Amino acid sequence: MKIVVLVKYSLDVAEIRVDPATRALRMSGVPQRFGDLDKGAVEAAVRLKETTADVLVEVLCFGPPEARGAAKDLLAMGADSATVVEDPYGGSAEAAIAVRVIEAALRKSAPFDLVLCGFASDDGYSYQTGPRLAERLGLPFVSYASQINLDRGALVADRDLEDGIQTVSAPLPVVVSVAEEAFVPRSVTLLQAMKAQKKPTSVLSLADLGLSTEALEGVGGYRLLAETGTVVSRRQRLLKGGDVTELADQFIDALVDEEVLVLNGGA
Amino acid sequence: MARILVWSERPELARELLGEARRLADQSEGEVGLCVSGEMTPSELDSYAAYGAHVLYLTNKAFLDPAEWVGILGLVIAHAEAGLVLIGATKTGMEVAARVAERCEASYAAWAVEIGLDAESGHTTAACMLYAGAGLATYAFSRPLTVLSVAQGTFEARDQAGRAARVESLELGEAIAQLTVIGERPKSAGGPRLEEAKAIVDIGRGVKRLEDLEMIRQLADLLGGQLSCSRPVSSDRDWLPEWLGLSGAKVKPELCVTLGVSGAIQHVVGIRESRVIAAVNNDEEAAIFAQADVGVVADLDEFLPILIERLQARGAGPAWS
Numbered sequence: 001m002k003i004v005v006l007v008k009y010s011l012d013v014a015e016i017r018v019d020p021a022t023r024a025l026r027m028s029g030v031p032q033r034f035g036d037l038d039k040g041a042v043e044a045a046v047r048l049k050e051t052t053a054d055v056l057v058e059v060l061c062f063g064p065p066e067a068r069g070a071a072k073d074l075l076a077m078g079a080d081s082a083t084v085v086e087d088p089y090g091g092s093a094e095a096a097i098a099v100r101v102i103e104a105a106l107r108k109s110a111p112f113d114l115v116l117c118g119f120a121s122d123d124g125y126s127y128q129t130g131p132r133l134a135e136r137l138g139l140p141f142v143s144y145a146s147q148i149n150l151d152r153g154a155l156v157a158d159r160d161l162e163d164g165i166q167t168v169s170a171p172l173p174v175v176v177s178v179a180e181e182a183f184v185p186r187s188v189t190l191l192q193a194m195k196a197q198k199k200p201t202s203v204l205s206l207a208d209l210g211l212s213t214e215a216l217e218g219v220g221g222y223r224l225l226a227e228t229g230t231v232v233s234r235r236q237r238l239l240k241g242g243d244v245t246e247l248a249d250q251f252i253d254a255l256v257d258e259e260v261l262v263l264n265g266g267a
Numbered sequence: 268m269a270r271i272l273v274w275s276e277r278p279e280l281a282r283e284l285l286g287e288a289r290r291l292a293d294q295s296e297g298e299v300g301l302c303v304s305g306e307m308t309p310s311e312l313d314s315y316a317a318y319g320a321h322v323l324y325l326t327n328k329a330f331l332d333p334a335e336w337v338g339i340l341g342l343v344i345a346h347a348e349a350g351l352v353l354i355g356a357t358k359t360g361m362e363v364a365a366r367v368a369e370r371c372e373a374s375y376a377a378w379a380v381e382i383g384l385d386a387e388s389g390h391t392t393a394a395c396m397l398y399a400g401a402g403l404a405t406y407a408f409s410r411p412l413t414v415l416s417v418a419q420g421t422f423e424a425r426d427q428a429g430r431a432a433r434v435e436s437l438e439l440g441e442a443i444a445q446l447t448v449i450g451e452r453p454k455s456a457g458g459p460r461l462e463e464a465k466a467i468v469d470i471g472r473g474v475k476r477l478e479d480l481e482m483i484r485q486l487a488d489l490l491g492g493q494l495s496c497s498r499p500v501s502s503d504r505d506w507l508p509e510w511l512g513l514s515g516a517k518v519k520p521e522l523c524v525t526l527g528v529s530g531a532i533q534h535v536v537g538i539r540e541s542r543v544i545a546a547v548n549n550d551e552e553a554a555i556f557a558q559a560d561v562g563v564v565a566d567l568d569e570f571l572p573i574l575i576e577r578l579q580a581r582g583a584g585p586a587w588s
Contacts, residue, residue, distance in 0.1 A: 127377065
């Protein structure tokens with residue numbers, strides 16, 4: 001059976017800075033990497049490979065050419081091959097467009113039994129790829145999976161929802177998004193990393209998939225009018241050092257200054 | 268005339284979305300529809316009217332499967348000729364919103380925090396959280412239908428007595444469920460809703476021991492607040508049922524005291540609307556200090572017992588009680 005894992009070469013959002021004067025987002029120099037959610041999806045696939053006979057795990061990424069080299073880390077985790085579809089939009093494509101590209105790559109890679117992805121990307125965080133793909137492929141969709149098992153041609157999974165855990169089954173092929181931190185990515189040994197160097201990676205262009213930016217032009221649903229950083233206007237008073245009792249008193253005084261505490265007695 | 272449809276499986280979130288939908292609709296004598304399901308008492312239906320719905324689209328079944336909701340909303344959108352759909356950004360809501368957008372070929376953006384609707388053209392614009400909340404993007408939507416997902420606590424529910432709504436019952440065809448539900452087990456029940464707390468004591472990964480929760484609860488009592496936490500503390504350690512952040516609850520208390528919270532943006536989004544943020548962390552470089560009004564660089568084990576002692580000794584209490 002074949003499992004395709006969708007991964008995004010994401011921006012490290014913790015490194016995004018905001019220009020305090022213009023409120024512009026400073027995007028240059030923000031590093032990119034495969035996010036924890038994406039690695040979690042790879043981990044889920046590799047675990048299935050370890051417990052099920054004849055499983056092939058393919059990693060698929062719509063992203064920059066650098067993702068090809070970085071995908072070696074995912075191959076070291078146990079995936080068998082990696083494909084990068086080169087992104088001509090520089091990471092700014094709407095989800096509706098990205099999903100069409102991924103759909104085309106999946107159809108090229110068919111037949112597959114399972115498509116796995118993180119429930120959201122680490123940077124966009126808009127929860128769209130899995131559900132949109134399931135709609136486009138006409139496949140069942142199991143979201144927020146925290147446990148995944150294969151049982152005689154069907155998938156059985158736990159869905160991690162706000163109020164409870166729901167166990168569901170769905171026929172294959174199926175699209176599955178994995179829950180946060182449900183599948184902690186394994187650490188990789190040096191030997192695994194060396195073996196991964198020999199595993200196949202490939203790069204495809206939109207044209208290889210029969211697509212073009214012109215043909216995808218009408219797919220998007222919005223125009224970006226403005227983009228601003230969230231500016232924090234907090235007082236940022238920092239108390240440190242010295243005697244802990246004094247520190248506690250200064251803290252209490254600060255909260256009284258902020259009018260969230262009142263003192264009714266004592267010193 | 269704007270036709271706006273609202274759906275959330277969480278009644279309190281649906282009421283907030285109705286508040287914003289009604290505000291937008293009133294600018295152009297538009298109409299607000301609400302999709303509800305299952306057994307509804309007349310007084311529940313009346314309350315949705317008071318919160319702003321002109322029409323209640325009532326389906327005869329309580330749903331479990333997101334695919335069924337996608338099907339229902341697709342039908343109601345066509346029937347109501349909706350131009351804008353607001354969906355509550357719960358886990359189920361986020362899945363349903365993206366699927367409905369794909370199925371109905373709608374414009375879609377997640378995490379809307381401000382919505383504009385041009386009364387004449389019907390064109391929708393929205394400011395939406397970007398990069399997990401680090402930024403804000405404003406979009407102009409181009410398709411006949413726009414779908415937006417909206418987190419709880421973004422808009423205000425406004426009820427007004429004397430409003431009435433007409434009810435349209437929908438008969439559903441054959442089942443369109445894609446998943447077979449084998450079992451369900453509830454998570455441990457939460458306390459009172461965090462969204463209503465005046466003060467929050469927010470526990471991060473820097474709090475190491477479950478035993479410390481007792482002391483932290485004592486601090487929360489002194490501040491007149493409730494306990495909450497970041498996602499790893501809830502989902503990995505299962506200390507508390509509900510977490511704050513982009514994927515959890517978003518709160519706007521008078522005071523939020525964070526303990527051992529690093530300040531990752533995905534979590535800060537859940538607390539940054541607090542009036543006052545105070546942070547305790549032993550790492551002076553922690554990102555949380557840039558997000559706080561008052562910060563203390565201290566070891567929690569040393570600082571907390573003494574803080575509690577001093578709060579008691581000085582007779583400190585919340586300013587609002």
